Amino acid sequence: MDILETARLKLRTISSDDAEFYLKLINDPSYISNIGDKGIRTVDAAKESIQQGPMAMQAQLGFSLYLVELHTEARPTGICGLIKRDGLENVDIGYAFLPAFAGQGLAREAASAVMQYAHETLGIQRLVAITAPDNARSSHLLEKIGFRFEKIIRLTRNGKEEVSKFYTHDFN
Template identity: 30%
Template sequence: MKIITETARLIIREFNLDDAQAVYNFNAPEEVNRYTGDAGMCESIEDATNIIKNIWLKEYAKYGFARWAVVLKETGAVIGFCGFKNETRIDAVDIGYRFHPDYWGKGFATESNQACIDYARANMNFDTVFGEVMPENVGSSHVLKKLGFKLVRQYQEDGYTIDSYAIQLQSASA
């Protein structure tokens, strides 16, 4: 199990197949996927296993990164995901996060993704990272702004309005 980074409350690590139950648990509540476009993609332990095996593990091997597990140090429970994805839809690196609703409003999205940004600045060769969110998802937009992302454009895709935020990770002189 590869640990990526840690915060005072969280361990951020790569997912493994033993995390299937946790992945199912944090994706199961309907409100979790309301603004993601992923509704219906994780409706069983088998679906969760397939996401880990066919998406995240393959992306770790191909790109060296993908969404990472967020583990609550206090309990050892996987409470969601954070981190980066090579998003072919926008041909750029995207930051994302998803947590079980029991953990909403406690600062975990900001804390975990700030740790990811700090890690990327020190260890990854990203110039710009994007965060895409539906305007109705006020909580997620707030997290991106707290992380230093700036709104760069709004566009329509598949009948949805998307706000695209970006942050520069490398200074111009780097």
């Protein structure tokens, strides 16, 4: 299902049919170093992760991570969307793109559109974001789209405690 469009991008719900792309994205070294290793190594495991993650969240909450495609080629470039994480009070914006699409402003374009969608369509008044402490590109992007660094936090993910930079954006 199409969620939103920008000048260059289409964001749509991710489905099991996107498992090969998802597997490639989450096993990219930049994804693993900046977001974490999900331990998913097969297409079947990727399908299961999509079903239990974004598809379940979309059905339950009405939002999730979305597949980002270029209009011109209908080719997946990354994911961007909203997540309700255990351990965070507010909805979190998240994104990840394949390295081939870095530096083209696609993450900024997608994240800005998702922010607008969150506020105008879903009525969300506050978004948060987390990044790895040394992920300067992501920190810079968040600040460019109006987030402000608030603090360093500790979250438990996949049974491990991780330190993250915590950003907030209030629409008021």
